[in-house]
Amino acid sequence: MSLLAVGASGVALAACGGSSDEGGSTGATTGGDGGEPAAAATAIALEGTPSGDAELTIGMITRPDSLDPHKTLLDASLAVLSYTYDHLLAPGPGGRLVPGLAESWEETPRQATFTIREGATCSDGSPVTASTVKRNLDDVKDPKVGSALLGLGVPTADYAVTADDRARTVTIRLDEPNGTLVPSLQLVPIICGRGLRDRAMLETRTSGSGPYELTDTVPGERYVLRRRDDYAWGPEGSLPTAELPRTVTIRVVTNPTTMANLLLAGDLDTAVLDGADAERVSDRGLAMAALPTSVIFSIPNQSSDRPTGDPAVRQALALALPREQLAEVYLDGVGTLADGITTPDIACVDDGVAAALPTGGAEEAQRLLDEAGWRAGSDGIRVKDGRRLSLRAPQPNDFAGFDAGMELIVAALKEVGIEVRPQPMDSGALVAAAFGGDWDLLPGFQIGMNLPSQLVPFFSGPAPDRGQNFTNGANAAFEQAARRAIALAGEESCATWREAEEALLAAGDIVPVVEMPTRYFANDGVGFELSWWGPIPTSLQAAG
Structure with a gap:
């Protein structure tokens, strides 16, 4: 388990830096965390012909907590939710940003405007509009909602959002320059339909525009997802919807040895393993893909x-x-x-x-x-x-x-x-x-994390009753350097982020x-590409 990553023991934070070469920003940069883009996701190639009637079972060792996508930072929850929610942007080849629900975007140091693609619908059939996105961004900073994404998916509360449904545009304006805005927004799942009217339902059900819908669940044990046959707005590199498995079941198995046994017996199609269990499975010849996630x-x-x-x-x-x-x-x-x-x-x-x-x-x-x-x-x-x-x-x-x-x-x-x-x-x-x-x-x-700015809410600002500063950090040198770095764009920011990190380390914080x-093992007849949350839902394949 992790905070914002797929792994063993903490929080999952995963937004890829980089600008898009296709359909992306006319003034896009790598964002305030700059530098070279992330490496492409590792994949396991399918051996055989993909079947749209396949049923796939994935093992997960950590129990998800909340299913409200704005209130959880636990990687297990985010992995489940990656099947049911879309984002404005998505990681593409080489780690660059590619269009998601936003078909294009423009940005300046104080503003970003996204054009929302036509035709995307929620799992309840309602359209995803510019106003839908505005409501999500407003909710992230609403204290009554209590979002975990403020400072992470949206790097500051000092912003205002406007929407034009006829033009299909959403504009977010900042009080101060912020080079991390666009790459950070990749972390914000877009809730739509009934979920915006009844947030309480999001604790046990989903309400998104993603390629799958949660149809059955035993909380903490099993999550059954069914393919949406009308899904036609996936990010670059998505497989044809008809080739995706019809059903994906995520099964929680908290004992790693039991997980390995189930994988070897064919009761699981893929799972994360480490240590002796990973070596035992590897010795049996199962395919493996890995990412340096945390x-x-x-x-x-x-x-x-x-x-x-x-x-x-x-x-x-x-x-x-x-x-x-x-x-x-x-x-x-x-x-x-x-x-x-x-x-x-x-x-x-x-x-x-x-x-x-x-x-x-x-x-x-x-x-x-x-x-x-x-x-x-x-x-x-x-x-x-x-x-x-x-x-x-x-x-x-x-x-x-x-x-x-x-x-x-x-x-x-x-x-x-x-x-x-x-x-x-x-x-x-x-x-x-x-x-x-x-x-x-x-x-x-x-x-x-793959943006240094993601350190900021965990080591500064309000404690968990009002924020994400679970360390109760108050390192003045870190905070000063971070404020300077966050206003910079591209590689220009890297030296200042390094200064901020060194301040934390020198203090022993x-x-x-x-x-x-994170190592994924898979049986024959399964293929996928990996992202920080695990297998990319629109890359899943299973042989007939």
């Missing part, structure tokens, strides 16, 4: 009422964390030691930024804690003003290598006088715990540990 981090809670609210404690944690050893055990060694915050296939690649982390190891960690007044108690655990340096540490228990990693963390931090109290839980519960606030250290938390690939 980074696993160690993140301290900066709230002033937690021990980790002390800057010296945060830096000591960064110094004492056994990063190299963790990279060898997390995911049974499949990942690589992270040298940046973002994954290597994105705009503004930040290779080498991990050099900004504090240096000096355990000895320097002890010196900082001594200097800050944390004194060793009779059992070696430090105490200050009667408060024990004991950290509550939620950790994922449903992915390979995390238990072994936690043992390394507990031992290494005990050496410098910090007690770590592991709290194993499944990935969905981990995200809920992170946003709930009752934690000190997230030692195996996954955030998948985030420690990158492992760059994590």
Whole structure:
């Protein structure tokens, strides 16, 4: 599980930077996160002839939370919703943006205008209009809606939206220049039809214009999606609708060994696996595709009422964390030691930024804690003003290598006088715990991002009761650099985003540990391309 990515333990964030070469912006840039575009999605080629009557079953290890597409950041939920909702823009070949519900767009530093394609309809038959899109963008910043996408899908609340249904145009105007607006909007699923009139229904049902409709569900266990035969407005590269599987069932299997067994038995067509289960399936010759979807981090809670609210404690944690050893055990060694915050296939690649982390190891960690007044108690655990340096540490228990990693963390931090109290839980519960606030250290938390701007709401601004700042971050150097970077466009922004990231790392506010690939395995007779949410729905094929 991840925040905004397909993976193991955190939040999923995935919007591709880049401008379109076809039907795109007349003034388009890569956006404020600039740099080289992402690599094309990895694919598994179909062996055989695609059948429009096929039924496909996909395994998922994390239980979705909300099905309201504006209120969830959990990758499992977003994967289900990718079948039922369209976006204004979509990732195309080479990571560039291509038309989605918007057939074209124009942008300036303070404004973007989208022309909505004709003929798109909601699953209830109602048309998708410019006013439909306006309502979605207005809802994202409406406090009564409580959208999780403010600061992510729309990078600021300081905007106004107008719509002209006759011209089929939607215009969003910003108070300040923002180079991330267009690529960020790719994260906003467009709700239509009944879902706009009755948001409560979105907790259990879908109301979108995507290629599939959710027809049956057992929440947390099974999600059955049926193809919309009238779907004819998919993004560039979409297969003919008649070639897509008639039914897709997403089945939640929380035990990875059981997942592998079901895949080998043919009860699942495709699933994500890691560790020994992945090797077992690979040895049987199943096809595999992978994407570098996210980074696993160690993140301290900066709230002033937690021990980790002390800057010296945060830096000591960064110094004492056994990063190299963790990279060898997390995911049974499949990942690589992270040298940046973002994954290597994105705009503004930040290779080498991990050099900004504090240096000096355990000895320097002890010196900082001594200097800050944390004194060793009779059992070696430090105490200050009667408060024990004991950290509550939620950790994922449903992915390979995390238990072994936690043992390394507990031992290494005990050496410098910090007690770590592991709290194993499944990935969905981990995200809920992170946003709930009752934690000190997230030692195996996954955030998948491919725009550096996506760090901003998680490390600055309002806490989760009014925003997405689950870290309670307030790093002035980061915030200042981010404000400058977000106003820039293209490669011009990259050096300033790097400055912002270095400010977080130098303070120990985030420690990158492992760059994590997400590996999909598939049985014969199945083909698809991958995006950050998993198989692209309009690329799915199954042999007859």
